[in-house]
Amino acid sequence: MSESKITVYPSRAFKDNARLALTDAKLRQSLRGSMDFLMAKRLAAFPDEAELSALRTLGEGIRQRCLSRLPDLLEQLEDKLTANGVKVHWAETAEEANRIIHGIVAGRQGKLMVKGKSMVSEEVELNHYLAEQGVEAVESDMGEYIVQLAGEKPTHIIMPAIHKTKQDIAQLFHEQLPDTPYTEDVDALIQIGRRVLRRKFLDADVGLSGVNFAVAETGTLCLVENEGNGRMCTTVPDVHVAITGIEKVVEKLEDVVPLYSLLTRSAIGQPITTYFNMISGPRRAGEKDGPREVHLVLLDNGRSQAYADEQLRKTLQCIRCGACMNHCPVYTRIGGHAYGTTYPGPIGEIISPHLMGLENTSDLPTASSLCGACGEVCPVRIPIPEMLMRLREESQRPAGERVAHPLRGQGAAASGAERMAWAGWRLVNASPNLYRMFGWAATRLRKHAPKNQLGWTQNHLPLTPAPKTLHELVREREAGKGKSA
Amino acid sequence: MSVRASILQKLRAAPRQELARPDLAGHFQRFGGREDEIARLRHWAAMMRSVKTDILWTREAEWDAALAGWLAAHPQDSLLLSDTAHGRRLAHSLEGVDKAPRIVCFDREVDGWKAELFDMAAGFTAVRCGIAATGTLVLWPDEAEPRTMSLVPPLHIALFDAATLYPDFYSAMQGENWAAGMPTNALLISGPSKTADIQQTLAYGAHGPRDLLVLALLPPHIAIHDVEGEAR
Numbered sequence: 009m010s011e012s013k014i015t016v017y018p019s020r021a022f023k024d025n026a027r028l029a030l031t032d033a034k035l036r037q038s039l040r041g042s043m044d045f046l047m048a049k050r051l052a053a054f055p056d057e058a059e060l061s062a063l064r065t066l067g068e069g070i071r072q073r074c075l076s077r078l079p080d081l082l083e084q085l086e087d088k089l090t091a092n093g094v095k096v097h098w099a100e101t102a103e104e105a106n107r108i109i110h111g112i113v114a115g116r117q118g119k120l121m122v123k124g125k126s127m128v129s130e131e132v133e134l135n136h137y138l139a140e141q142g143v144e145a146v147e148s149d150m151g152e153y154i155v156q157l158a159g160e161k162p163t164h165i166i167m168p169a170i171h172k173t174k175q176d177i178a179q180l181f182h183e184q185l186p187d188t189p190y191t192e193d194v195d196a197l198i199q200i201g202r203r204v205l206r207r208k209f210l211d212a213d214v215g216l217s218g219v220n221f222a223v224a225e226t227g228t229l230c231l232v233e234n235e236g237n238g239r240m241c242t243t244v245p246d247v248h249v250a251i252t253g254i255e256k257v258v259e260k261l262e263d264v265v266p267l268y269s270l271l272t273r274s275a276i277g278q279p280i281t282t283y284f285n286m287i288s289g290p291r292r293a294g295e296k297d298g299p300r301e302v303h304l305v306l307l308d309n310g311r312s313q314a315y316a317d318e319q320l321r322k323t324l325q326c327i328r329c330g331a332c333m334n335h336c337p338v339y340t341r342i343g344g345h346a347y348g349t350t351y352p353g354p355i356g357e358i359i360s361p362h363l364m365g366l367e368n369t370s371d372l373p374t375a376s377s378l379c380g381a382c383g384e385v386c387p388v389r390i391p392i393p394e395m396l397m398r399l400r401e402e403s404q405r406p407a408g409e410r411v412a413h414p415l416r417g418q419g420a421a422a423s424g425a426e427r428m429a430w431a432g433w434r435l436v437n438a439s440p441n442l443y444r445m446f447g448w449a450a451t452r453l454r455k456h457a458p459k460n461q462l463g464w465t466q467n468h469l470p471l472t473p474a475p476k477t478l479h480e481l482v483r484e485r486e487a488g489k490g491k492s493a
Numbered sequence: 494m495s496v497r498a499s500i501l502q503k504l505r506a507a508p509r510q511e512l513a514r515p516d517l518a519g520h521f522q523r524f525g526g527r528e529d530e531i532a533r534l535r536h537w538a539a540m541m542r543s544v545k546t547d548i549l550w551t552r553e554a555e556w557d558a559a560l561a562g563w564l565a566a567h568p569q570d571s572l573l574l575s576d577t578a579h580g581r582r583l584a585h586s587l588e589g590v591d592k593a594p595r596i597v598c599f600d601r602e603v604d605g606w607k608a609e610l611f612d613m614a615a616g617f618t619a620v621r622c623g624i625a626a627t628g629t630l631v632l633w634p635d636e637a638e639p640r641t642m643s644l645v646p647p648l649h650i651a652l653f654d655a656a657t658l659y660p661d662f663y664s665a666m667q668g669e670n671w672a673a674g675m676p677t678n679a680l681l682i683s684g685p686s687k688t689a690d691i692q693q694t695l696a697y698g699a700h701g702p703r704d705l706l707v708l709a710l711l712p713p714h715i716a717i718h719d720v721e722g723e724a725r
Binding site for chain 2: 243
């Protein structure tokens, strides 16, 4: 396993990261090709517009209904899982979640954990925590394994190694895995990964997975995957630990049907994944395999902050399909690493401020052209642009201002100069006389417009006012009409 | 205050909305499959084949002979069977057959022989039902037929009674009232294990089986040429 340092991009350096990413021609070409491919696949997966629209409405309705009953459903889920023999743990912070998981591993004197794909475990940086405690955590999703081996973080929530070419991976395997010849044959590369990881599944003390849907009605944890590594992690080791955000609970087993369909079709244009794994308990007496212990860690980590506000609560509707990233003109140009957060792209821009605080993420809500593509494709109709606007407002709101639901880091991007500029703008636009004077002055003094207009003039010619105001032009036109009549 | 109580308190302090349950039944009634039995089977087969699944149409009376013939043409080193009626029937059919795989019965807890399990070439399991819309098999592993049988060996052979094919996932779940009692592990399987994590190039056999063979038992009133038609 690679010992190289994980590349961490602090989110406060988002602008620098983005600038750097834009100079990486290989990355841009790779992202462009991948996103075009994923967009085309999604489009083809929904040939019937009426069905898509009805399914999205259904998905939105289910998620909103489940969120409306969230505390009750979490209690019901806990009761059902406990009755099924699953141990439920609650964690308010990333640190608590890590401590709980390490406690389970340590309780078995475990030294090796195999991990299925879990964005929440990325969010709490579980691998680092376990490494510090002397436990090796091996990613077993092929893309995650590749980025782990490279000492990087995933760049996309569905396709973690989307930024890497097969040549990159061939070189990586050749250098990092003993006795591995260089090959660019994708089948051969997958078989190399399979061989290494099968040994890990066999030897692991504990398997960890995420959760796509947790069903309160039956106490069932649902996992969506293609590779079978999720099944391996949750079946072969003696202990299975699942970790999920508190928002993933659904009320009824039937609720997973439309959500699963929306998830797979939106994410990669597949009608269904190879495996849909429904786990409702550990090995029962008489069963010959499966884990003897199953644990679920329910993580808050800022989600209850989003939940407290009726508008921002919609953030929690997300089913993690990644479609908003695939369609985002910003993500497509800079990739996931530039965001410096676990969840990149539009969904990351609206969830990360709750997980990390606006003080660490104040640039993220501005990383959008507000073109609306993310909201347009969201399978559960999260109004992402609306939420970006709200978070921009909160990041500018003075820290001392009292509001019903203050956000962590409120006012982090507040700037005296900007506030003065907007105050001036409001003054001018609220007074007809001032507005006329400003218009007259701006048009007549147009030659003195500044040549350096902040970020705009990095890529554009300076903005210069027209020679006459719109009002003057309309007046002249009306006067001309009068004469000709 | 415990962490649990603290989280629940924060959630309960938030504004409450009263939202009705969406009408799932109405949605699936409107958009669910309405194909007849044969069209449904054809669609299921086409979907499964699109993800590298082989289908061997056969009948209840002759599936073991059909599979023995297939194994003669596609020799396997070893075959994992369950201590079930279908497992024993296949073991019996393969007795004394030339080049038959070495039979291992999954009749004890896995813990003592995991390494041997990981060396098995093929596993043979039954299927609970199928889903036509997505080309899917539903498995409910139990005491007799453990979870790893369909996962660890590179070849999974599945015995599927085609009369149990449902139009879609919703009708399967409702038709069998799954919510009344889920097993420790239930599975939907649509093809062998796959990944496109390297440069979006599709590759099979990422971690689970590289190949999936379905022995599909047709009911007496359906002929094989009915379902094959032009679907192949």
